[in-house]
Amino acid sequence: MINFDNSYSKLPDIFFERTMPIPVKDPKLIKFNESLAKKIGLNLNKDKDLSSAIFSGNKIAEGSDPIALLYAGHQFGHFVPQLGDGRAILLGEVINKDGCRFDIQLKGSGQTAYSRGGDGRAPLGPVIREYIISEAMHSLNIPTTRSLAIVTTGEMVSRETLLPGGILTRVASSHLRVGTFEYFAASEDLTNLKLLTDYAINRHFPNLKNDNLRYQKFLELVCDNQASLVAKWMHVGFIHGVMNTDNTSISGETIDYGPCAFMDSYNPNTVFSSIDHRGRYAYGNQPNVAQWNLACLGECLLPLIHSDRNKAIEIIEDILGDFENKFKKYWLNGMYRKIGLSDNKENNYILLEELLHLMEQDKSDFTLTFRYLSDLVENKNDNSNFKQQFLSKNKVDSWIGKWKERLKEENKSEKIIKESMLKVNPAFIPRNHRVEQAIYEALNNYDYAYMERLVQLLNKPYDYQPDNAEYMDPPKNNAQNYQTFCGT
Numbered sequence: 001m002i003n004f005d006n007s008y009s010k011l012p013d014i015f016f017e018r019t020m021p022i023p024v025k026d027p028k029l030i031k032f033n034e035s036l037a038k039k040i041g042l043n044l045n046k047d048k049d050l051s052s053a054i055f056s057g058n059k060i061a062e063g064s065d066p067i068a069l070l071y072a073g074h075q076f077g078h079f080v081p082q083l084g085d086g087r088a089i090l091l092g093e094v095i096n097k098d099g100c101r102f103d104i105q106l107k108g109s110g111q112t113a114y115s116r117g118g119d120g121r122a123p124l125g126p127v128i129r130e131y132i133i134s135e136a137m138h139s140l141n142i143p144t145t146r147s148l149a150i151v152t153t154g155e156m157v158s159r160e161t162l163l164p165g166g167i168l169t170r171v172a173s174s175h176l177r178v179g180t181f182e183y184f185a186a187s188e189d190l191t192n193l194k195l196l197t198d199y200a201i202n203r204h205f206p207n208l209k210n211d212n213l214r215y216q217k218f219l220e221l222v223c224d225n226q227a228s229l230v231a232k233w234m235h236v237g238f239i240h241g242v243m244n245t246d247n248t249s250i251s252g253e254t255i256d257y258g259p260c261a262f263m264d265s266y267n268p269n270t271v272f273s274s275i276d277h278r279g280r281y282a283y284g285n286q287p288n289v290a291q292w293n294l295a296c297l298g299e300c301l302l303p304l305i306h307s308d309r310n311k312a313i314e315i316i317e318d319i320l321g322d323f324e325n326k327f328k329k330y331w332l333n334g335m336y337r338k339i340g341l342s343d344n345k346e347n348n349y350i351l352l353e354e355l356l357h358l359m360e361q362d363k364s365d366f367t368l369t370f371r372y373l374s375d376l377v378e379n380k381n382d383n384s385n386f387k388q389q390f391l392s393k394n395k396v397d398s399w400i401g402k403w404k405e406r407l408k409e410e411n412k413s414e415k416i417i418k419e420s421m422l423k424v425n426p427a428f429i430p431r432n433h434r435v436e437q438a439i440y441e442a443l444n445n446y447d448y449a450y451m452e453r454l455v456q457l458l459n460k461p462y463d464y465q466p467d468n469a470e471y472m473d474p475p476k477n478n479a480q481n482y483q484t485f486c487g488t
Contacts, residue, residue, distance in 0.1 A: 001042075001043060001044060001045070001061060001062070002042055002043075002044075002054075002061045002062075002063065002064070002092075002094060002104070003041070003063065003094060003095075004061070004062075004063035004064055004065070004091075004092035004093065004094060005092075005093055005094060005095050005101070006063075006065045006092045006093050007093060007101070007199075007203070008067070008069075008090070008093065008103075008174075008199075009065040009067050009090075009092070011195065011196075011199065012192065012195070014070070014189075014192060015069070015070060015192070015196070016067040016068060016069050016070055016090075017067065017068045017070070017084075017112055017113040017114070018065075018066070018067055019066060019067065019068050019089060019112050019113065020057070020060065020066055020089075021056070021057025021058075021060075021066065021089050021106055021109035021110055022057070022109065022110025022111065022120070023056075023057065023058045024056050024057070024058060024151075024153035024154060024155055024165070024167070025153060025154040025155045026152075026153070026154025026155075027052040027053060027055075027056030027058055027151045027152070027153060027154065027167075028052055028151065028152045028154070029048055029051050029052040029055060029149060029150070029151050030150050030151065030152055030442075030448055031131060031149060031150040031448065031451070031452075031455075032051065032055075032148070032149050033135070033146070033147060033148050033149065036146055036147075036148050036171060037148060039096065040094055040096050040100075040102045040104075040148075040171060041094060041095070041096035041097055042094070042148075051149070052151055055106070055148070055149040055151045055167065055169045056106075056109075056151045056153065056167050057089065057106050057109040057110070057167065060091075061091070063092065064091045064092045065091075065092050066089050066090065066091055066092075067089065067090050068084060068085035068086075068088065068089055068090070068112035068113065068114055069084060069085045069088075069090060069175055069180070070082070070084045070085075070114065070180075070183060071083055071084055071177055071179035071180040071182070071183050071246055072179050072180075072182040072183040072186055072245075072246070073177070073178075073179035073182060073244050073245045073246030073247075074179075074182070074244060074245040074246075074293070074296055075244045075246070076244065076275075076276075076280055077280065077292075079182070079186070081183070081186050081187075082114070082183065083114065083179060083246050084112070084113070084114025085112055085114055086111075086112060086114045086115040086116055086118050086120060087107065087108055087109070087110070087111075087112070087115065087118060087119075087120040087121060087122060088105050088106065088107045088108075088109065088112075088170075089105065089106050089109045089110075089112065090103055090104070090105045090175065091104045091105065091106060092104060100173070101173065101174075101203065102171050102172065102173060103170075103171065103172045103173070103174055103175050104148070104169065104170075104171060105169070105170045105171075105172065105175065106167055106168070106169055106170075107122055107127070107130075107167065107168040107169075107170050108120070108121050108122025108127060108153075108165065108166060108167040108168060109167055119157065119158070121153075121155075121157045121165050122157070122165065122166055122167065122168065123157045123159060123163040123164065123165065123166065124150075124152060124163065124164040124165060124166030124439075124442060124443060125163065125166075125439045125442075125443060126166075126257075126258070127150055127166035127167065127168040128150065128166070128435075128438060128439050128442055128451060129257060129435055129439060130147060130168055130170075130257040131147040131150055131168060131451075131455070132430055132435055132438060132451065132454055132455055132458065133257050133260060133430050133435065134146055134147050134170075134254070134257055135147055135455060135458065135459070136429065136430045136458040136461065137238070137254055139458055139459050139460065139461050140232075140236055140426060140429075140461055141232075142229070142232045142233065142236070142238070142254060143225075143229055143232075143251075143252050143253045143254060144253050144254040144255075145170050145171065145172040145249075145253050145254065145255050146170070146171045146172075147168060147169065147170060147171070148169040148170070148171050149168070149169040150166060150167070150168060150169075151166065151167045151169075152164060152165070152166055153165035153166060153167060163443070164443055172249070172251070172253060172255065173204070173251045173253060174200075174203055174204065174249070174250065174251055175249075175255070176196075176199075176200050176203075176204075176249065176250040176251065177245065177246050177247065177248055177249055177250065177255070178245040178246070178248040178250070178293055178294070178296055178297045178300075179244070179245045179246030179248075180196060180250075181193065181196060181197070181297055181300040181301070182245060182296060182297075182300055184196060184300075185299065185300035190303055193300065193303075193304070194304060197215060197218065197301065197304060200218070200250050201214055201218050204250060204251055205217075205218060205221055208221075215301055215304040215305045216305050216315055216319070218301070219294075219297065219298055219301055219305070219316065219319050220319050222250055222252070222294065222297065223294050223319055223320070223322070223323050223326065224326055225251070225252025226248070226252060226290045226293075226294060226323075227287075227290070227323055227326035227327040227330055228252065228326075228330045229252050229253075229254065229290075230286050230287050230290045230327060231287075231327055231330035231331040231334055232330075232334065233254070233286060234283070234286065234287075234331055234334075235331075235334040235335065235338065235424070236262070236367070236426060236429060237262050237263035237264075237266070237283070237366040237367060237429070238260065238261075238262055238263075239260060239261055239262070239263060239270060239271070239272055239281070239282070239283045239286070240254070240260050240281060240286065241258060241259035241260045241261065241271075241272055241273040241276065241281055242256065242258050242259055242260075242273060242275075242276075242281060243281050243286065243289045243290065243293065244293075245293045245296050245297075248290070248293045248294075248297075258273075259272060259273035259274065259275070259276070260272070261432050262367070262429045262430060262431065262432065263283055263366050264365055264366065264367075264431070264432070264474040264475070265363040265364065265365060265366070265474075266356070266359040266360050266363070266364055266365070266366040266369070267283070267360055267363070268282065268283055268284025268360070269282050269283070269284060270282060270283045270284075271283075272432075287324070287327045287331075290323070290327070291320060291323045291324065291327075294320060294323060295316075295320055298316040298319065298320055299316075301316070302316065332344060332349070332352075334424065335352055336348060336352065337420065337421070337424045338370045338373075338421065338424055338425055339351070339352060339355065339370070339373060339403065339421075340373075340374075340377060340403075340407055340410070340417045340418075340420065340421050341406060341407075341410065342410060347406070348406065351399075351402060351403060351406060354399055354402075355399060355403075358390060358392060358395055358396060358399060359389075359390075361392065362389070362390045362391045362392055364389040364390055365389055365474050367425075367426060367427075367429050367472075368385070368389060368472065368473075368474070369386065369389045370421075370425040371422075371425045371426065371427050371472075372384065372385040372386035372388075372389065373386050373421070373425070374418055374421035374422050374425050375418075376400065377407065377414050377417050377418040377421065378414045378415070378418055386400075387400075422462060423462055424462075425462075426461040426462050427461065427462065427463070427464050427465070427472050428457055428458055428460075428461045428465070428468070428471055428472060429458075429461065430454070430458060431471065431473075431474065431475070432475075433474075433475040434454055434471060435454070437450060438450045438451040438454050439451075453468075454471070457471055
């Protein structure tokens with residue numbers, strides 16, 4: 001049924017705790033991701049009760065070797081020497097027909113040795129939130145962990161109030177984090193630090209395993225993956241909300257959809273997380289934080305990269321120093337594509353900066369501004385949806401004129417430019433008020449139809465869907481004070 005092929009659990013016991021999910025009262029499968037199951041090679045029968053039992057942890061499938069992973073982490077810049085999976089259990093790994101390895105993890109499956117006094121459970125609301133947003137991110141072509149199943153538990157979870165409980169089944173190419181490396185580095189356990197790094201290289205960068213400079217190149221590739229990932233977040237207005245080192249994946253996937261959200265009005269200082277009081281993880285600060293997190297990884301790898309500490313520091317500083325250039329390259333390439341331009345001319349950069357300045361000044365909707373700009377390529381109508389995103393009409397007219405002149409230099413037909421823009425400017429994102437509505441309907445009315453509709457339309461974010469056109473719009477009273485919570 002599930003052909004487990006576990007590798008992480010074969011590492012020394014210090015890497016994890018062997019533990020079993022704690023059974024729940026009345027598990028019910030309310031959402032199952034058939035396409036993801038097919039991709040990772042799961043052959044599950046249609047027995048809903050059996051699936052409910054497996055994806056709640058009430059039944060352990062044959063071959064599963066349940067473990068809770070150990071790691072440390074910098075949380076809001078402060079180092080915590082031991083964290084670990086306090087409410088998640090890795091059931092095991094599967095390999096699909098293409099030879100790709102995936103972790104299958106339950107989130108909200110009960111206490112572990114790393115729960116630090118928590119109940120190890122998850123409210124249903126954050127579980128639904130992660131399902132919707134992680135699957136939307138996948139459809140937006142952004143590397144991400146994904147969601148396989150949602151199970152309700154038939155039990156209540158105590159937070160500020162009593163809330164229905166849920167369990168999410170998360171799929172990832174691995175759950176290795178910067179914080180995993182920090183645990184062994186802080187313990188000065190060089191043997192297991194090397195074992196971990198070799199494991200990560202074999203799993204994610206196997207072409208490096210026989211390279212004499214593999215640890216140095218490993219850091220380079222992780223930095224490159226993070227630069228590319230964060231640039232893709234920025235292209236769609238995504239704010240992670242809690243970019244701690246224990247939420248920074250080695251694989252370059254988006255992981256941990258706690259207080260995340262998508263920006264409506266463009267403002268680089270946008271913060272949604274209720275606990276980010278100083279804006280450390282604001283939209284515009286995400287590249288800086290990513291570089292900071294990677295510096296933490298670099299520090300861990302010092303003894304592996306070179307026996308001479310000063311030489312190792314020099315190598316790592318060169319790698320980290322190049323992060324800003326890598327990010328800027330990825331970000332600019334994507335942003336130029338969003339406005340129909342294909343090269344890195346200085347005037348193009350000035351044009352982009354001018355547009356972003358106007359958007360910030362007039363509080364233009366980030367997603368709709370770029371989407372409607374796509375329509376303006378062939379549209380000569382001055383009363384455009386694009387212009388309606390702005391108050392400064394004269395300044396916008398001036399910008400459009402310069403942009404139209406620049407498009408002529410592309411030497412491409414208007415049709416090709418527009419088609420290219422529509423492929424990178426989504427019509428639909430998981431609008432915060434829509435996600436909240438899906439959660440409300442599920443929690444208060446036990447109605448999952450709204451969630452289902454939202455998931456389906458977000459499967460095709462770049463396609464205009466006239467029957468769902470209202471889902472494109474931001475909230476009528478733009479929720480500037482909207483907050484998100486991590487659900488722990």
